[in-house]
Amino acid sequence: MLNRRHFRVKVMQTIYAMHQHKSDSLDQQEKFLMQSIDNAQDLYLLVLSIFEELKNKELEYLDKVSKKHLATPQERNPNLKFVNNLFFQILEKHDEFHDKLEKRKIINWKLNDDTILFLLEEAKSSEIYKKYMAISTSSFEEDIQFIADLFIHVIAPNDKLYDYLEDYKITWVDDIPVINTLISKQIKALKSMESTIDLPRVFKDEDDKEFVRNLFRKTVLNEVEFAKEYENKTPNWDTERIAELDTIILKMAICELLKFPSVPIKVTLNEYLEIAKEYSTPKSSIFINGVLDNLVKEFQANDKIRKSGRGLL
Template sequence: MINRRHIRVKVMQSVYAMTTAKTDDLIREEKFLSFSTQKLFELYVLQLLMLIEVQKLAAAKIEISKKKHLATPEDLRPNTKFIDNPVIKTLAESESLKIYLDDHKLDNWVLDDEYVKIVWAALSESDLYANYMSSKEDSFVADKKFVINFFKEIIAPNDKLADYFEDQNISWSDDIPFVNTWIVRTLDKIKSEKVFVLGKLFKDEDDQSFVLELFRKVMLHHTKFEDEIAEKTPNWEADRIADIDMILIKMAICEFLYFPSIPVRVTINEYIEIAKDYSTEKSSYFINGVLDKLSKEYSSTDRLKKIGRGLI
């Protein structure tokens, strides 16, 4: 499921899009943010489905080989270890996954089956596949380890697949690293003889509401936040502060003032880490300094009202 950090990243992207476009259509941007966030789950499902489709393709190729006019003994008695892999079969037999695919009409790997062929070719020619097929080890643990490595070494780094996803949805290019980690965690949790149930995008209703609430409050108060940032950066003109840095500081201020259950230190740490991935080399230090000053001022003037674990 999506975590709070990636939720913040999605909000950051929408704030950036709205401020650079200089639009005031908040409703339209909120709808796009909701759509973009929901599409992330679709990417997650498509990545799981790729495992299933590659296994199906491998099975189909075995059946074709058996029917050859001059079939070899290997064609007639093939090694079926991969097409029998119980981890991928657990995914393929999941009713919740089938329902999601039907409801959302996800037929990408039928319409664009060349990508399934690309992944199968990369797998079938790999040492990973050769070692797995020749291994005498017969255990669910070994089968799962292979599937995880199949995803990590063959699917996740495939440039053609990444280009395809980016063409399908522009926001997916930033979502791919998060989704790849999510897939590995999902595969690792699959248990022998246990039904696979497709999880949820959000952990709970609080996380789901956090997306739009954070975005809305940042956009409604961003001018006021900008003035407060200026007071703490007297030696910096606003146009000298990187756009992403300004947005991240505004988002953090919003959490300080309008999200009482989120601890100050959690907010600061989250935006420092996001800055490391999305802004300049020195941004995390700059953001940390500004947020430290602001949080101390808010605390001393009683504007910082945290409750529960937020007091930590």
């Protein structure tokens, strides 16, 4: 579900938090790191469960208005196209999905239905919904396209939803775009009623999990050593004023260059350059690119980089 750049960001944030809190408990911080990654699965389940909650809230509303004393003919016989959307039926029969919700105690929307009610109103007032409901019939493809459009254009970018998710768990902030992209792809991939949504694993395999653990531990345990590699190679930069996040990014990159033989040099350079652009100061990527470029040349000249496998240099 998460890629290695995402894992690198999580490691970077955990090391930064260690520095800020002056924590030296490696085991405790590693546990926090792995938990923050595992929490991405809860975010995925929570966002996906929005669809069933929207359907349930709309059914409750339709039932309530149909029983009004002076209900109109339209209220007594409402348009059920939305609640009968075939995507909801696919989710309804997804036993593994519901088992995971129960096992991981994902009950947020039961306790905070105001967010769901707001999303429902936003959905029903959208042109996407109005156009869909205006046509009495639809095919499987049209049902799925409607759900995909509703998610991409109404639900995923909703500020109220984003604020709720951010407030509920701060470690989700960087996960939200990844999860939204994954869910939109999964919806679009459904081709028939026999299709299902494969619930993703947080780690693709055990190698990914070991990559995270090793990157964190090897960087933290060798911070002093790695700092010495670049401290005399920044003549145009005041060492005391280098952003702390930049020093962490440099140490992590040096760690990969020297202690991860299976990770290609170009991959390491590109990944940390992009992370610097997104998370640090405007000039950070230029600074980090210059330092790492010089370090790689020096490491290669001194035969300090040992990469194994084809195409890793």
